[in-house]
Amino acid sequence: MNVIKTPKNQTNSGKRELLFTFQTIIVTALLAFTAIAFFFYNQLTVVKGIKVIFAPFLSVVPLLFVLSILRDLRKGFIEGNYTKKQILRFALLTVGITAAFTAITFLLSKINALEILLAGIIAILSTVFFLRSKIKDILGMSIVTGIAEGIIVYMIFLF
Amino acid sequence: MLTGLDTSMQQKQLNIAFFITTGISVVVFIYLVFLGYDEVKTFKDVVKIIGSVLFPIPLLFFIRFIVIEHFLPENTDEYKIKNQKPATILLVVTIVIAMLLMQIIEFLTQKKLEDALVLAHLINSTSISSYVFNYLLYNNLKANGILSGILMALAIHIFFFSA
Numbered sequence: 001m002n003v004i005k006t007p008k009n010q011t012n013s014g015k016r017e018l019l020f021t022f023q024t025i026i027v028t029a030l031l032a033f034t035a036i037a038f039f040f041y042n043q044l045t046v047v048k049g050i051k052v053i054f055a056p057f058l059s060v061v062p063l064l065f066v067l068s069i070l071r072d073l074r075k076g077f078i079e080g081n082y083t084k085k086q087i088l089r090f091a092l093l094t095v096g097i098t099a100a101f102t103a104i105t106f107l108l109s110k111i112n113a114l115e116i117l118l119a120g121i122i123a124i125l126s127t128v129f130f131l132r133s134k135i136k137d138i139l140g141m142s143i144v145t146g147i148a149e150g151i152i153v154y155m156i157f158l159f
Numbered sequence: 160m161l162t163g164l165d166t167s168m169q170q171k172q173l174n175i176a177f178f179i180t181t182g183i184s185v186v187v188f189i190y191l192v193f194l195g196y197d198e199v200k201t202f203k204d205v206v207k208i209i210g211s212v213l214f215p216i217p218l219l220f221f222i223r224f225i226v227i228e229h230f231l232p233e234n235t236d237e238y239k240i241k242n243q244k245p246a247t248i249l250l251v252v253t254i255v256i257a258m259l260l261m262q263i264i265e266f267l268t269q270k271k272l273e274d275a276l277v278l279a280h281l282i283n284s285t286s287i288s289s290y291v292f293n294y295l296l297y298n299n300l301k302a303n304g305i306l307s308g309i310l311m312a313l314a315i316h317i318f319f320f321s322a
Contacts, residue, residue, distance in 0.1 A: 030213075156281065
């Protein structure tokens with residue numbers, strides 16, 4: 001909790017940015033955890049070793065390309081409060097993304113080769129980093145929260 | 160002088176209350192871990208428990224993101240007097256409702272809560288982290304009442320109503 005209350009970022013938008021960063025770190029950790037859990041539990045095998053090395057490039061290269069040419073899509077975090085309507089809309093969006101990611105994690109659990117699993121996880125990770133760097137808004141935050149909750153819900157109830 | 164002493168005492172009481180509530184939750188958690196010790200055999204169960212403990216954290220970050228304004232400085236006597244009664248009522252009502260709900264669910268599914276350890280972990284971790292979060296950042300006494308109520312109901316249920 002102390003980290004959230006650092007005196008450096010006392011403005012509300014600064015605090016929001018910090019929370020957003022933390023949320024992306026949590027999602028990254030959860031994705032790594034998912035990869036490890038599926039790897040050990042499903043006893044995945046490496047079908048073709050060379051694919052493991054190339055799996056990340058599938059999504060990392062487009063990500064870097066997009067990040068380098070695209071301007072920031074959102075203006076950044078707002079200073080004041082959100083309206084009730086906005087809160088409701090983004091809460092619903094979060095619930096929707098949670099449901100979607102429960103399903104996506106279920107699909108990931110059906111994969112039986114490590115290299116394809118890695119490619120999938122890194123594709124999601126790239127999406128998260130894209131949101132982190134370009135969509136600095138409540139929209140990005142609700143999507144990232146939805147991804148985190150979707151993975152956790154799958155782990156609790158379906159795994 | 161007297162009022163100052165009074166406020167500091169109230170502040171201290173609240174802190175003790177905070178530590179006791181957190182303590183109860185930790186005890187419930189340890190109890191659940193020991194209760195499930197025989198059942199936690201596979202890697203899968205460990206993953207489920209980690210998941211249920213982590214569940215509230217992204218949600219709380221999201222809530223904090225939306226409701227960034229502080230309510231904390233309002234920790235005055237006036238604020239407390241105004242909220243004492245509704246908070247206490249909420250506490251009692253929540254304890255009763257939560258316990259009834261758990262009894263009904265157990266009756267309907269014909270299963271003990273102890274058999275669904277993940278669910279118990281989930282309720283415990285969600286309510287305790289919301290409690291700490293509310294206490295540290297907002298100090299909303301009504302929310303405090305509800306969350307303490309859920310924690311108390313869970314503790315009472317686990318310690319007294321499970322043979």
